[in-house]
Amino acid sequence: MSDLRVAVLGVGVMGSYHAAALAERIAHARVTVVSDADGPRAERVARAVGARVEADPLAAIDAADVDAVVIASPGFAHEAQVLACLDRRIPVLCEKPLTLTADTAYRIVEREATLATPLVQLGFMRRFDAEYAALRSLVASGELGAPLLLHCVHRNPAQSDAFTSEMMMRDSVVHEADVARFLLDEEIVAVTVKRPRASREAPPGVSDPMLVLMETESGRLVDVEISGRSRVAYEVRTELVAEHGNAMIGLDGGPLVARTGGVRGRVQTAGFIERFATAYDTELQRWVRAARRGTVDGPGTWDGYAAVAVCAAGVEAVRTGARVPVELAPRPVRAAA
Ligand SMILES: NC(=O)c1ccc[n+]([C@@H]2O[C@H](COP(=O)([O-])OP(=O)(O)OC[C@H]3O[C@@H](n4cnc5c(N)ncnc54)[C@H](O)[C@@H]3O)[C@@H](O)[C@H]2O)c1
Structure with missing residues (x-):
């Protein structure tokens, strides 16, 4: 071929x-x-x-x-x-x-x-990152019991002034909306957003950081700290709390380096490309392999739609301060091949 x-x-x-x-x-x-x-x-x-x-x-x-x-x-x-x-x-x-x-x-x-x-x-x-895949397998194995909570941190070191609270929701939190659905295997039914005092790094009117609370259909809670201008590094951590244990990913496990001056530490990833480089390539290779057979191999339109619906509710929650329900339309059944 x-x-x-x-x-x-x-x-x-x-x-x-x-x-x-x-x-x-x-x-x-x-x-x-x-x-x-x-x-x-x-x-x-x-x-x-x-x-x-x-x-x-x-x-x-x-x-x-x-x-x-x-x-x-x-x-x-x-x-x-x-x-x-x-x-x-x-x-x-x-x-x-x-x-x-x-x-x-x-x-x-x-x-x-x-x-x-x-x-x-x-x-x-x-979904193609080794740590997220391992966390999903851990959940599916049942070893930790039923998942109860998901704590997510998503910090970008810097963004342009064009990156508004709405974009933080649609462009950044959209990843957590998908991760929550991927790990917990159920839909998100409501979103609430809390806006603490804004960082002085944020332009006027932009709520940065924000705390986003998502509720799932079976009553689990997913909290997301989203920061656009943390001035630190690209930090994406996810901690699952389940009945019989918990698990955290995203700790930047590179080498522990001691430097002149006596500081010992790990270098955090600078941006999304560095953090997810392997995941992007795995995603693309899987897509290429499937596309050569005339199909795809990964999250599809329903996942895209569900995440957009969650973020649209999030945008409204930022604007109104209210708890906003996510109401998904019926999932269509694919026409027979
Ligand atoms: N998966 C991820 O982690 C990830 C990370 C970053 C961006 N993205 C997504 O990738 C997309 C691009 O983001 P980016 O950061 O590369 O933005 P970007 O601004 O760097 O690049 C967008 C490019 O699209 C071009 N463009 C504008 N209108 C166009 C059109 N109608 N047709 C074709 N090209 C057009 C622009 O000139 C620009 O070169 C967005 O949807 C963004 O959310 C995904």
Whole structure:
């Protein structure tokens, strides 16, 4: 079977990382087309990975030399691009969030359910991280008894002033929404957000940090501290509390180094690429392997929709201070193959 020919739409931080991975590290795939609203950026990345540029992302999806698509454009562009991939019946790896609203995300769920096989994989790379996978296996084994609580910390060292409280919810907390569903294997039914005194690092009107409390259908609680401007490092920790034990991941287990001056310690990961580098590549390799067979292998449109719905409730909870229910539409049954 020949290599999967991939179009990468949006080659900023995430898309250029995926494009380089496809060119250098991922087996049985190559980037043939790059598209980005920023023409010179598209040219630069295309040259680096040996691809051509298509200015219009929809034309890239339709191109004869494209078998599958990686969407790493901003969230507002995802809906049209994912739907175009479904129209052409080609596999797509779409970065989170699936779309910006629950309604638009659900339309994609419904559209994809009319097809014989799933074609959309969501970029929830934590599911491919060895620590998250191990934690899920531990939960599934029943060794710790029933899970009761999940404590999550998600701190970014810095963000631009454009990163508002709403974006912290839609772009960052969306990962915890997915992780909670992945680890606990049930839906989130309500979200409450508490806004402590804001850091002076945050621009006026931005609530940073925030405490997000999610309730699951069986009555478990998931708390998330989300910080956009901690000025420390990229810290993502998850602690599960169960009936007969607890387990924590994300402790940055690199070498313990002693330095001149007598300070001994571990270096924390600087950003999401450093922390999840292996997970991104595992995700991409699994997607490539499945896409060559005309399908996907990972979180799908329903996971994308559920996470968007949780974050939409979170955005409303930030605005109103109220506990906001998450009401999911019925899960469609896939049409028979
Ligand atoms: N999975 C993760 O951990 C993770 C991490 C970072 C970003 N992301 C997601 O990846 C996506 C991109 O984020 P980023 O940080 O790379 O952003 P970015 O701003 O660095 O890059 C986005 C790129 O898309 C281009 N673009 C704008 N409109 C476009 C369109 N209609 N079609 C094609 N390209 C267009 C921009 O010019 C830019 O080059 C977002 O959905 C984001 O949430 C996921």
